[in-house]
């Protein structure tokens with residue numbers, strides 16, 4: 136298998152960034168890269184530190200779900216120290232960066248599904264989990280956790296094969312994790328520098344959302360709401376127009392396209 140086992144120099148050699156991915160902590164196996172990244176952030180590691188693993192034993196997703204992490208995929212957590220006003224845009228930044236990196240590495244075209252899934256041909260290829268410690272006016276740290284299905288074969292995972300895909304399944308060949316990661320770090324840094332320069336990335340993210348204008352189900356806790364995904368607000372929340380004309384706003388939830 137291409138870069139079957141990762142290592143630090145495979146990821147950093149020739150990496151054309153100023154800080155994202157320049158300090159790499161690599162683990163063959165760990166619990167969750169987000170946990171290691173949080174410990175690093177609390178110890179004031181350099182901004183852009185990336186924690187990478189080949190496998191996670193307690194990988195987690197949004198809404199307390201498990202994140203399956205077989206060998207051959209990318210699991211990475213990047214530590215940032217953003218300004219408070221940049222925080223709401225970090226999941227958008229990550230989704231766009233993943234989309235651009237996949238395009239650059241494989242030529243595949245992705246779509247984004249609110250709030251932060253990356254899809255190829257309607258199936259999930261990447262999940263993003265942002266965890267942060269913030270107060271009203273300051274942020275101690277933000278961890279962007281990203282899981283990309285790179286070389287897993289979904290035929291081996293029938294329980295998720297109807298809703299998930301991988302880069303190898305889509306291209307029909309193995310994909311280099313190191314190349315994908317390097318492209319991801321480059322794209323993340325470009326977008327982060329744009330945010331820091333005061334530029335908005337909201338319109339770019341919105342343009343790539345497949346959700347807007349579609350009839351959808353939103354699951355929030357135990358409740359499911361149905362309607363048209365009408366718009367996303369400045370903070371990224373989703374506005375749903377229900378059949379009875381009511382409008383609802385969601386800051387989190389799970390969307391199914393009908």
Ligand code: BTN
Nearest residue numbers: 167194195196197262263280282
């Ligand atoms: C989701 O779609 O629910 C988000 C999945 C996020 C998974 C990544 S893998 C790297 C990082 N470490 C974790 O435990 N989770 C995130």
